[in-house]
Amino acid sequence: MRGWPNPALFPKQALQDAANAALSDPTTSSEALEYGPDPGWEPCRKAVANWLTEFYRPADHEGESYSSDVARLCITGGASQNLGCMLSVYTDPEYTRNIWIVAPAYFLAFRIFEDAGFAGKMRAVPEDEDGVDLTYLRRELEESEQKAKAEGKDRPRYKLARRRAKVYKHIIYCVPTFANPSSRTMSLQHRTEMVRIARDYDALLVADDVYDFLQWPAAERSGRSLDDMERAHLPRLTDIDRVIDGGSDRNGADGFGNACSNGSFSKIVAPGVRVGWVEGTPKFAYGVSQCGTTRSGGAPSQLTSTYMTHLLTSGALPKHIRHTLQPAYARRYASLMRAIETHLVPLGFTLPQPNREVVGGYFVWLALPEGSKWNADKLAARCRTEENVIVAPGGLFEVPGDGERVSFEGHIRLCFAWEDERSLVDGVKRVGRVAARIRDEDAGDQGSQGFDADSFK
Template identity: 50%
Template sequence: MTKVMKSTSSSPKKPIDLLSGWPSPSLLPPLHLEAAAHSVLTDPQIAVQSLKYGPDEGYLPLREEIAKWLSRFYVPKNPVTLDRITITGGASQNLACVLQTFTDPIYTRNIWMVAPTYFLACRVFDDNSFSGRLRGVPEDDEGIDIDFLAKHIEASEKDAASQGNTEPMLKTGYPWRRTYKHIIYGVPTFANPSGRLMSLRRREQLVRLARKYDALIVTDDVYDMLQWPSEAGEDRSKFRKAVLPRIVDVDRYLDGGPISEWGNALSNGSFSKIIAPGCRTGWAEAAPKLAWGLSQCGSSRSGGAPSHLVASMIHQMMSKGELDQHMEQVLLPGYEKRFKRMMQAVQSRLIPLGVIIPQPDKDVSGGYFVWLTLPGSLDAEAIRKKVLEEENVTVITGPKFRVAGDEDNEATKFNQNIRLCFTYEDFDLLDEGVTRLARVIKSSLET
């Protein structure tokens, strides 16, 4: 996310950034990366392979390590196999490759985005000829509003039929390409921006719906491993495994398994949140045929999988246990401490003013963000401007998380919502940032 500009106000107050969805510099692992780079570049065998064009599917040792790592964390009914993994240039870059490979600008009807949405994904969809066909689907207490989605996706099918759509395609068919009629995009675990956790029941309903309407569910599963107990004093060890299966796992077993060899779900993973954004390295997991097809995207075929050199460095970190060590000793306790510091401030200063947050899971918390609903008739944009001008605190408001081109959707306005990020700003300023925001909300309610 773009770094915010500091306030131009003459206020002497120290600026506080609760907007930027970045990891704290204090929690990055430069020494681990330095050691990994040294191991790669000083071993002639590894160095030669890492500095060449890599295979389309990505650096083989990293694919093998990721398959074992995911199997340990998610504990699926069957282990994750090598042929389900493709190395990517990170979640954002891979989303573009997914669209290039598995959609058609005419045949693919719509992009359905869980809203509030990760708004920067809208540009990726627009770049792939879907401008004007992005549709927001609101959340409910279980995650995506499945009834809303079913109603509108069925209406889109009827509309296409009424127009005599003969389902033409612009793209030529190849054995690695499978074109879907719909794309469903979301962040089901610790969603950006709402922080919600989609229930297992809702994940299963979504897979059944995708199968019915020939949709590919693309999930950004980038926050899954950033989880911790909601209550102080709980045993942290039980949160070192996933509390819910991913949607791509659900598609493997639900109702006897996928209805075709391609499947209807793809998990978009990234090391940006657990190592560093600058690594620009991630992975995709899907049914073997879908994973292989993704690796045949033209940009990969031209030069091999992206981030080949960094992939070899990340493999060093994983194979030596350094990534697990960094997460266990630094990242997870650091983010848990930050989250609980912010939530204490929210509970003591904002909730008494009538601010509402999504009902937290009684057992597990995680991710990067806290989503607020303002009380009364307060307008989020007005509060954002006021807290910047008067208190030198930067936040981002709900309207930013609308789906581009679908702003008139009454179910996804978010005019009274604010997102706070607890992962970037200095720990000692998190409480102060919420305190300043509370002052502005209180004064606005009184006027």
Template identity: 35%
Template sequence: MSTQDQPADINFFKGHPSFRLLPGKQIAEAAKELLTPDIRDFDDDTRNRHPLTYGSDEGALWVRETICHFNNDEAFRLSPGDRARSKPEHLNLNSGASYGVLSILLETTLAHTGYTRQAFVITPTYFLINDCFIDAGFANKTTAIDELGDGKVDLDSLEKKLEELEKQHEGQDDSKDLELINNPWKSTHKKVYRYVLYCIPTFANPSGQTYTLETRRRLIEIARKYDMLILADDVYDMLDYEQNVDKSPQPIKRFVHLDRETNEDPNSFGNTISNATFSKLIAPGLRFGYHESITQKLVFQLSQGGANTSGGTPSQLNSMIVGTMLKNGSAYNVLATLRAAYKQRAIALRQAVITYLPKGTQMEPVKGGYFGWVTLPLGYDAKEIGQRLKSKYGVVLADGSNFEVVGDTRNWGQRSVRISISFLETQDIEKGIELWGQVCKEFAAEKSLY
């Protein structure tokens, strides 16, 4: 049993919606609307197909069109002539962000032979992403890159490491390695990148940081220079609490938008992939998301993976349920409900931290997403305090040790803690932080920190 699932009176580890926020009625109504007719006008269309049969490899065309309308016109509000606009052929539907990451790594990198030389992961990072990289062969080939705050990332260190790796492999011919992953019966050949970088660029898990446009553009320039794929988990950017919660939020442009609008080659695979999901916007149990690349080249490659072509798109039914919710408007209502609830919790968390935790505790306001990143003052041991808090009061914290990059750690567990606002109601957030503050006082008295 993982730490986030352990029984607790108050669990700040859980990163999913409160059960009362799960839109069972809306999903049931969308499923009924989709499945009640004996015939739909797309049932025999090979690009779409019946919702209960095997789907097309890329996923239903009408669902991809609906997602593009949602992103282009309702969310990012891109003008008709903006080159950043998404098209259906830029999307590959999949079974959610976690499977999306692994399929990207398996289909675009080749770590086992050394062809893909290194993975970079922004730290602190999502606590389960390490396993995906290890599964893809990147054990001992992963480097942590630090967030610097204010929407910045340590890109100087990244480029220095890339230059070192390039010198180490200068003159090396490993092109034959690609024969291992290309089917000789197929005319197309896979694009495999020399490097890959993983990040959560908007309302990051766990830090809550959002990278500036300047940071994003410079990172794309570095990726193009070194044949690196930026794997962006675009899972929280619609959960914005500073904008009006009664209207669709307008997120900052994604990496894939910026890459597309500045790339002049219509046949390019690009250097970015957006790994997006509806788990955070509707419900995680749907297990439905999508990849987006700057042209159809890279997402088509992802759609042609062996498991995908065997059964077609992995979430045929659920993708159409989500598509129906986007069309009938219920998805917008669900998103508004989530944002309103999370905004109140974010405010309550901020106030509780100020009220109950030691003077000098650092936490930026939660402007979006699921998480607040709290750093206790010098002298406090966040991990030990968390253990005492769980033992004495049944309150579970996610100390910073959970958000390290395997093999390149930063000792985040010494003073930092990730607090989730998605699962707990406001009163539980306030009570949990109050109890945490009480344990901090007891710890400070023992260690003479006053």
């Protein structure tokens, strides 16, 4: 149950058409093969801006405006590359106090923070049923600030003072919609409060908004269909920062804003294209484009960004999302959930946010039965050896150095992106068989605990 998209769902023909279109047009092809402008190819920025505006535009969230514009965007080499780039531009490993990571967290981000000098400074912020425990976050930020004050951290140590650049005191990293791994979605109220907290502490909120487009109704009974899923159901943190309490241009603000949206084509086209975008205030987006590696090498992924442009302007990508990805993932998700209800819930496994109307992303997060003496490491190891099925144990998603305070040894992550429906159901049955065996062994009374062995065949 690996966390990759299955190649069967890649839009290969549309990509081939896009590559042909880009390379056979003499103007496009010479620009595509040249060093790209620092913020990215202008037609790509325009196409991304139009597409994002269409998707994130006003739902019913009073007072919020959603139009993206070119000045707010910088084309990137994907969310991972861009995270590294943003850290090199906007942090100083001495002055920036901590990286606050909403946990359980996307574990491959840890190394990116370490590479930027933040080993030992990463701190976990637990999720709650609204997506993030804000009381915890505020309290810890306050403590960290007091400590920094006592230590006299009043200016960046390793970063030069540059015009049109800044160093934030804190970074807060999260996946607000369909999180990896927990699949939780942060409520509107918590999103709004997160932005206010970030402003109070000179923090940059980095939101990996990489799963937003992969959404579908949680269940038929919700009365919604995929046709209702062509618009985002919640605004991004950067959309909120743009407008609340005077917006990011309010009096006294420095114009860099306190939230950015780190977007990617990896989950909706293919990871190999290595193209993404970041949206923030115009000053912020310009700053990202001035990262040293971009000034030297030009916009990352310049060639493939011309392919993405064609996918957007031709309508091929919206069509692919609506007619291939959303239905395919919705079906896989429904099969997986039915299997979980049948084979794991009766054993005591539980799911977060069970009453959501809109679900999505790639993952399902499960809590092991309450009171079990065994943990996720044991379950995952035995699933592998006894049933040849891979599940990710919760410990993998603990923030290094903070795993004791915010721990997930009682959770597992399942992914429905890689396997087909039949394998997903089969995989869940196998997990159920292992879990039932462990439970019975622990009870010292194998096979007589009253579970229905037939349901695990």
